[in-house]
Amino acid sequence: MHRWSKLFIPTLREAPADAEVASHKFLLRAGYIRQLSAGIYSYLFLGQRSLNKIVAIVRDEMDKIGQEFFLPAIHPRELWEESGRWTTMGENMFRLKDRKGADLCLGMTHEEVMTSMARSEVRSYKQLPQIWYQIQTKFRDEPRPKSGLLRVRQFIMKDSYSFDLDEAGLDRSYKLHDGAYRAIFTRSGLKFVVVEADSGAMGGSQSQEFMVYSDAGEDFIASCPKCGYAANVEKATSRLEPVEEMEATGNGNPELVHTPGCAAIADVAAFFKISPASDIKCVAYMALKRGDKGKPDAWHGVAVFLRGDHQVNETKLAGVLKAAEFRPMQAAELEHYFQGPAGYLGPVGLDIAKEPIDGGLTVVVDKSLEGRKNMVCGANKLDYHLRNVCPGRDFGWTLSADIRSVNEGEACPTPGCAGRLTVGKAVEVGHIFKLGYKYTESMGAHVLDENGKEVRPIMGCYGIGIERILTAAIEQANDDKGFWLPPSIAPFTVVVTVTNSGDESLRKTGEKLAEELEADGLDVLLDDRDERPGVKFKDADLVGIPYRINVGKKLSSGIVDLVTRGTGAMVDVRIDEAAALVKERVEEEQLLAASF
RNA sequence: CGGGGAGUGGCUCAGCCUGGUAGAGCACCUGGUUCGGGACCAGGGGGUCGGAGGUUCAAAUCCUCUCUCCCCGACCA
DSSP states (O other): EEEGGGGGOOOOSSTTTTTOOOHHHHHHTTTTTEEEEEEEEEEEEHHHHHHHHHHHHHHHHHHTTTTOOOOOOOHHHHHHHTTTTHHHHHGGEEEOOOTTOOEEEEEEEOHHHHHHHHHOOOOGGGGGEEEEEEEEEEEOOOOOTTTTTTBBBBBEEEEEEEEEESHHHHHHHHHHHHHHHHHHHTTOOOOEEHHHEOTTTTTEEEEEEEEEEEEEEEEEEEETTTTTTTEETTTTBBBOOOOOOOOTTTTTTTTTEEEETTSSSSHHHHHHHHHHGBBEEEEEEEEEEETTOOOOOOEEEEEEEEETTOOOHHHHHHHHTTTTTEEOHHHHHHHHSSSOTSSSSSSTOOOOOSSTTTSSSSEEEEEEGGGSSSSEOOSSSSTTEEEEOBTTTBOOOSSEOBBBOOOOOOOOOOOTOOOOOOOEEEEEEEEEEEEEEEHHHHTTOOEOTTTOEEEOOOOEEEEEEHHHHHHHHHHHHHHTTTEEEOOOTTTTTTEEEEEEETTTTHHHHHOOOOHHHHTTTTEEEEOSSSSOOOHHHHHHEEOOOEEEEEEGGGGGEEEEEEETTOOOEEEEEEEEGGGHHHHHHHHHHHHHHHOO
């Protein structure tokens, strides 16, 4: 039995000034964590206890579908050179040298190590499929760590990798993970949603994220309350309402119009008395194409055209262009590609590249421009616009694709669904991803199939952020006094608060009750500190323990209080029935979570 | 990397503008009283004011450089 009087649980009355989000504040105040450096935290007794419970759930479910490994955290450069990621990971990778001067890095993910294992050990199709996982520390030198444990530079990840003979096999491995992840998050008591995620830039074919709605989150997800459609806005689409086209003027051909001072969309729309949906917006980028082996990186001009009321989704754009990086085009570059100034850029008369980012100006139009008529656009000339512009007739493009972001309130993309999309913020707790042949190909892994022919295994990769489960759980259940965790991941299920430790009979009864609870298989913390009751109640409310039993003044009539932290409900319970009741409550709560 | 903010005892902060004995509340230690929602009284310990350099008789305070942390953006899981 754990006695609070002997433990190190450094609770704080006030949150340190630099904590902003609820989980960060409370993890610090409750004595779960302490910061060592930006994005680097120590986990103290309560924090480690909770993380251990999360890890146990993850391990329990993962063992049903795969095998646990434990891979090195320090990797040789050569391994990452093989996949090409020694370069592409850039500054996010922690790098170091050993005493001989050899380059090493700290593992930020383990596709390379796992693939090298498969490459050197797996020889036959008979050995497939394989699902290998590990629970291990990852190191990523984030440009901006933030929000306590939400975005950190060192964290624990459950990562797994599947190797299959073919796509049907990958599909099975992927579905196994989908099931395991749903079980893990359910048992962890999270209210999560599964959303379609972006996979374009990585070349994968399918990907889902497991999200917990929270304002602390960094991702936005679009969802339809009617049909259940949900997708990361990086990936989400919507159905657009038909636009009322403008009447052509003059002979219907593009017409130069003097529009002094109308650089912004709103000014242009007002000048022509049109909706921004009839204006063509231009966003000009320079896109970085990573050089293939030996070739240097190069920047190429990219002009994106879309409706005036839409926004460019750079994730989608990166996906269709396979570009590594974007930056806004600068004035000299605008002059070079458009011969015109910002604010008056347009698609007519441009010298268009045939292939995406391969010299010249890559012109990307959003799909929603196809088939539109009589639009307004910049004339690539200061203070002039064109009208009567028809995409396809008056200008062409390198490629046309969905590269816009959806907005709240747009129509759900599911055929036949009349719902409207809502957009909310969420924390990503897990991600499953069909990788394809990227690593087995670049690193040369193969097995013999039943015909004795060499074939490449196909891979999937799957991740869970262990600390993020704790963080998300706190974000979803807190108030001004503290937080309460689901019993399955709380450091203790119940705290027995002896209101006055100076009173011998209270203390003895409390100890006895704690022993009973423990005998019932519950994790019990006995608050036997020599503190006033108020202090003990405040601490108990703060530290995330879902149930509390007060052993105090009602004991003379054989009664203790059972307090449910989440609801604040306090009920009188006969002392000899208390243990059984708590156990029942915990079991009910877990059943309830499972039915979610 | 761009923009903003902050570094003074364990925590929250005042003092800086206008240079002159380093402060408050909480926490901590000792003794006493108290004991159902962060008690009270008395006594006590603890800070090279992020660091370096400079100005000055004198620097937490003024100047220069630098480090660190937080927030927004970019980036990313």
